[in-house]
Each structure stands twice: as C-alpha cells, then as structure tokens.
Amino acid sequence: MRPSKRTSSITPQRVLGWSLYGLALAAGVVFFGFPLLWMVRGSIITQAMWMKQPLEWIPSASEITFRAFGQLFQNPQYRMGQVLLNTALVAIFTMFFNVLFNCMAGFALAKMKLPGKGIVLPVLFVTLMVPFEGMMVSLYLTVTRLGLADTLPGLLLPMSTSAFGIILMWKFFCRVPDELVEAAVVDGADWSSILFRIMIPTAAPAVATVAVLSFLGGWEAFLWPMLITDPNSKFDVLQKVIASATVASMSGGTEMEWTFLMAAALVSTLPVLLMFLLGQRFFIVGLTGGAIKG
Amino acid sequence: MGGLSGRRFSESATGWLFLTPGAAIIGACVLVPTLIALALSFTQCSRFLNAHFVGFDNYLQIFRDRECLSAFGNTLYYLLLYVPLNLAMSLAVAMLLNRQFPGMKIIRSIYFVPVAVSGIVAVSIFRFIFNSGATGPVNALLTSLQSAMGFDPQPVPWLWDSHWAMLTITFITLWKSTAFFSIIILAAMQDVPRDLYEAAAVDGAGLASQFAHITVPSLMPILMMVATLSIIGAFRIFEPMFVLTGGRYETQTITLKAYNSAFQTGELGLANAISFSLLIIILLATLAMNSISRRFE
Numbered sequence: 001m002r003p004s005k006r007t008s009s010i011t012p013q014r015v016l017g018w019s020l021y022g023l024a025l026a027a028g029v030v031f032f033g034f035p036l037l038w039m040v041r042g043s044i045i046t047q048a049m050w051m052k053q054p055l056e057w058i059p060s061a062s063e064i065t066f067r068a069f070g071q072l073f074q075n076p077q078y079r080m081g082q083v084l085l086n087t088a089l090v091a092i093f094t095m096f097f098n099v100l101f102n103c104m105a106g107f108a109l110a111k112m113k114l115p116g117k118g119i120v121l122p123v124l125f126v127t128l129m130v131p132f133e134g135m136m137v138s139l140y141l142t143v144t145r146l147g148l149a150d151t152l153p154g155l156l157l158p159m160s161t162s163a164f165g166i167i168l169m170w171k172f173f174c175r176v177p178d179e180l181v182e183a184a185v186v187d188g189a190d191w192s193s194i195l196f197r198i199m200i201p202t203a204a205p206a207v208a209t210v211a212v213l214s215f216l217g218g219w220e221a222f223l224w225p226m227l228i229t230d231p232n233s234k235f236d237v238l239q240k241v242i243a244s245a246t247v248a249s250m251s252g253g254t255e256m257e258w259t260f261l262m263a264a265a266l267v268s269t270l271p272v273l274l275m276f277l278l279g280q281r282f283f284i285v286g287l288t289g290g291a292i293k294g
Numbered sequence: 295m296g297g298l299s300g301r302r303f304s305e306s307a308t309g310w311l312f313l314t315p316g317a318a319i320i321g322a323c324v325l326v327p328t329l330i331a332l333a334l335s336f337t338q339c340s341r342f343l344n345a346h347f348v349g350f351d352n353y354l355q356i357f358r359d360r361e362c363l364s365a366f367g368n369t370l371y372y373l374l375l376y377v378p379l380n381l382a383m384s385l386a387v388a389m390l391l392n393r394q395f396p397g398m399k400i401i402r403s404i405y406f407v408p409v410a411v412s413g414i415v416a417v418s419i420f421r422f423i424f425n426s427g428a429t430g431p432v433n434a435l436l437t438s439l440q441s442a443m444g445f446d447p448q449p450v451p452w453l454w455d456s457h458w459a460m461l462t463i464t465f466i467t468l469w470k471s472t473a474f475f476s477i478i479i480l481a482a483m484q485d486v487p488r489d490l491y492e493a494a495a496v497d498g499a500g501l502a503s504q505f506a507h508i509t510v511p512s513l514m515p516i517l518m519m520v521a522t523l524s525i526i527g528a529f530r531i532f533e534p535m536f537v538l539t540g541g542r543y544e545t546q547t548i549t550l551k552a553y554n555s556a557f558q559t560g561e562l563g564l565a566n567a568i569s570f571s572l573l574i575i576i577l578l579a580t581l582a583m584n585s586i587s588r589r590f591e
Contacts, residue, residue: 055429
C-alpha cells in the first residue's frame with residue numbers, strides 16, 4: 001500500500017462524503033428491511049389495530065396476539081397443515097427431479113457417445129428463450145389433455161426439469177477431464193456410478209445451483225399451481241393461498257383476516273429466510289452461479 | 295456383468311436412457327406447447343378445442359383491439375420505468391455494499407432479504423404498505439407530512455388509481471429485483487482489481503471519473519446481462535398485476551391479456567396469438583441485446 005494524503009487526512013469533504021455514504025446505507029437498510037418488519041407486525045396485531053386511524057406504528061402489548069398461528073393450523077377453513085405439506089412436497093420433489101434429471105442429461109450430453117447430440121443441444125438453447133408466460137395457455141391445454149389437471153404429477157411435470165439446468169450441468173461436466181471417465185470405464189465402473197461417484201462430486205457448485213434454484217422454484221411456485229389445480233384443491237400450495245387471499249383483500253373481501261394473511265406470508269418466508277441467513281455463502285453461490293455461468 | 299465390449303455397445307443406449315427423462319419433459323412441456331400455441335394462433339376456438347383455421351386474423355386482431363394495444367402499451371410503459379431504474383439501483387446498491395468494515399456482513403444480509411421473500415409474499419406485504427386511506431404506513435407518513443406543511447391531508451390511492459397503480463407496482467418489483475441483481479453485480483465488482491483504482495487515485499482521478507473509466511467499463515458484460523434479464527423480465531411481468539389490480543387501472547400487461555383471453559373470455563386463438571407474439575418479441579430482444587453486448591467485449 002502506498003501511503004497517500006487522501007487516506008490519512010480528515011478533511012471536511014471526507015467527513016461529508018462519509019456522512020452521505022452512511023445516510024445512503026441507512027436508507028437502503030430501511031428500504032429493504034422495512035417490508036419484512038411490517039409483515040411480522042401485521043401477523044401479530046389484532047384486526048382492530050389494522051383498522052386504527054391514525055396509524056399507530058408500534059402496537060401496545062394488549063393489541064398483540066399470536067392467535068393467527070394457531071388458527072391457521074387448527075381451523076379447517078385454512079388447513080395450513082395440508083397446504084404447508086403440499087408446498088414442502090412440491091419443493092422437495094422439484095429439487096430432487098431437477099438435480100437427478102439435469103445431471104443425467106448433462107452427463108450424457110457431455111461425456112457419452114450419443115447419436116443425435118448435435119440436434120439436442122441447439123434445441124435446448126432455443127427452449128431456454130421460451131418464456132413460461134408465453135406458453136402457459138397451451139401448456140395448460142396440453143397437461144389437461146393428458147388428464148393430469150388437478151393432480152400431483154400434473155403439478156410437478158413442467159417444473160421437474162429445466163433446459164437451463166441441463167445446460168448448466170452440461171457446461172460443468174464438459175470441464176471434467178475425459179481421462180477421468182476413461183480410467184473409470186477401464187476399471188470396470190458402470191455409467192451410473194461414474195455419474196454419481198465421480199461427476200456429481202466434481203461439479204458440486206453447479207449441483208448446488210440447480211438444487212437452490214429448483215427448491216426455491218418449487219417453494220415459490222404460483223402461476224403453474226394456480227393454473228393447473230382447481231380452486232380450493234387438495235393440492236393447494238402456500239403461494240396460491242396467499243395470492244388468492246390478497247386478491248380478495250384488494251376489493252375489500254375477507255377470505256382471510258389480514259393478520260392471518262400476514263401470518264401465512266411469514267410461514268412461507270421463514271424457512272427460506274433461515275436457509276438464506278444460515279447458508280448465505282452457499283445460497284449466493286447458487287443464485288449467482290445461476291445467472292453468471294448460465 | 296457384461297465385459298468391456300458390451301459396455302461400449304450399450305454406451306449410446308445408456309446415454310439416451312440418461313437423456314430421456316429431461317428431454318421428454320422439455321419436449322412435452324416446452325416444445326409441444328410452443329407448437330400448439332403457434333398452431334392455435336391461426337385458428338378461432340373456444341375452450342373445447344373446436345378449432346377452425348382463420349389465417350392471420352388473430353394477429354390482425356391484436357392491432358385492431360384497443361385492449362390488446364393498450365396491453366402492449368402498458369407493458370412498454372412498465373419496461374421503460376423498470377429497466378433503467380433496476381439497472382441504476384442495482385449498480386448503486388452494489389457500490390454501496392462494496393466496502394469492508396465491521397458490521398458490513400449484517401448490513402448485506404438486510405439488503406439481500408428480498409431474495410428470500412417470494413414474489414407473491416412481496417406483493418402481499420406491499421399491498422398493506424400501500425394501503426389506501428390513512429391506515430397504510432406510506433399514506434400515514436404522507437398525510438402527517440402534508441399536515442405538518444399546512445396542507446389538507448390527502449392520502450393517495452396507490453393501487454386503486456390509473457395514475458399511480460403502475461408506478462406502485464414498479465416500486466414493488468424493484469424492491470425484489472434490485473436485491474437479486476445487486477448480488478450479481480457485487481460478485482462481479484469484487485473481481486475488479488483494486489490497483490486500478492489506486493493507480494487512478496494517484497493520477498488524481500476523482501470518484502466520478504473512476505466510476506466512468508473503471509467501474510462501468512469493467513462491469514460492462516455483467517451490466518449488459520442485467521439489462522437483458524431485466525428486459526425479458528419486464529416483458530414477462532404478470533404476478534403483481536394479476537394479484538393487485540387484475541389488470542384494472544391501466545395495468546393490463548401482455549401476459550395478463552393472454553391469460554384473460556384464454557380463461558375469462560375463452561378466445562384461445564387470440565390468447566395464443568398474443569402469447570406467440572410475446573415469444574417472438576422476447577426472442578428478438580434477446581438476440582438484439584446479445585449482439586449489442588458483443589460490441590463491448
């Protein structure tokens with residue numbers, strides 16, 4: 001490091017600069033953090049507190065209630081236990097199928113003799129650009145025609161693999177030296193043990209990316225579950241329930257008390273937030289890996 | 295177990311076995327629906343697939359129907375608001391966070407909170423933050439500010455008014471996406487060599503000139519990627535409008551119009567023509583952005 005006057009002296013400009021920086025940083029903390037606080041506040045206040053005019057920012061002890069969390073799970077009207085179980089199943093299945101299918105396909109494309117490989121890859125790259133919203137109507141017609149409307153397979157089918165995931169795994173597997181695979185073949189290893197014992201451990205960051213993105217994709221899925229399951233389906237997931245209660249609340253309807261709605265939002269956010277805070281490095285590698293290397 | 299030759303013989307069979315689950319699902323859930331969308335876009339049909347061929351009528355309809363035109367207009371308006379703001383805010387946030395001092399880890403965690411909040415939950419929380427009347431915190435602040443300055447308190451109907459609804463929705467989507475994109479930019483920023491800045495400082499370059507001559511050029515590939523993803527995201531915008539306004543107050547976007555044509559009015563031909571146009575627009579936008587980014591490499 002070179003010693004320089006700029007870094008050592010305290011000038012009015014530098015003090016001003018630092019205060020502006022601190023101010024901007026604090027404004028960001030409020031901007032990004034406040035909605036989360038508002039959700040937590042909303043989930044534990046009484047309905048009377050919601051309606052209070054003028055607004056009281058901090059509820060007093062008598063206006064705090066944890067009723068929502070009990071009611072959501074006990075009251076059959078909300079059947080939160082079932083909804084939470086559905087959401088967890090969808091997220092876990094989505095993650096499992098994506099990791100499995102994307103690794104298998106990526107491996108076959110990267111390391112195996114495959115007649116037709118020259119067609120598969122360009123087609124995959126083209127499908128990468130097809131937006132879900134651009135074909136949701138015809139996808140709905142297709143899956144309904146297959147007789148899978150309002151079923152778990154129908155719900156999982158379009159989410160259980162992605163061209164993006166296959167391409168990501170293909171790119172990572174291509175970087176693994178061919179000699180490693182050849183040596184394993186000579187040693188008599190079969191293809192599935194090469195995939196699971198050699199390739200997947202070597203491509204751990206890419207697997208992490210696929211796992212994080214697909215788990216989040218399953219947990220936070222809204223549009224497809226909303227299309228393919230009936231209203232009040234037994235396969236309802238959290239985002240669908242939260243969205244339909246929010247839609248109702250916009251026109252003054254009370255499908256769900258506002259306290260309950262924010263409590264459901266908290267139930268949806270807490271697991272992801274905990275995963276995010278505990279495994280932040282892993283999580284960020286997963287997210288940025290998805291954007292940068294893709 | 296089979297010998298080496300047997301394994302060689304079965305290599306391509308095993309390869310296709312490995313490829314099949316992924317390829318079959320993408321075929322059934324992306325390729326086939328895309329072709330069906332293309333085919334149906336040239337037909338008139340209702341819910342029960344009683345399609346008959348009408349040529350380019352549905353595509354012409356898009357240009358004649360006021361609601362279709364306004365859906366494209368609304369989406370373009372959202373795009374013009376969202377894309378530049380998203381780029382500027384994500385870059386600004388990444389720059390704010392690109393320093394090291396005790397406590398920065400906690401501050402970063404707070405900034406990245408929106409990444410862990412689903413799009414639907416974000417929309418749901420902001421629905422109450424921007425509540426009409428004086429019960430929402432934004433209006434509470436606004437009205438107390440108005441009274442303090444001697445004006446009549448006038449709460450704004452943020453999500454229930456044609457002037458405000460799209461602006462409010464843009465604010466909400468920015469909250470969620472800037473956190474995500476600033477993580478990506480920040481990761482790229484940490485690869486910019488420190489000595490570039492030190493050398494520039496020794497040469498007497500100010501902060502503005504360092505920003506223009508070091509930060510922006512070295513981040514150009516990543517900024518172009520953020521721009522491309524934001525443009526695609528803006529064309530695809532659906533959830534906030536679907537949940538908050540249902541397309542009222544001049545917030546009906548392309549995707550929402552396609553959804554409504556299919557599931558509300560049962561015009562599957564028109565819905566698929568809109569969907570397929572969106573697909574083409576996104577394809578062209580992606581190709582255009584890719585050819586622009588290549589110039590910066």
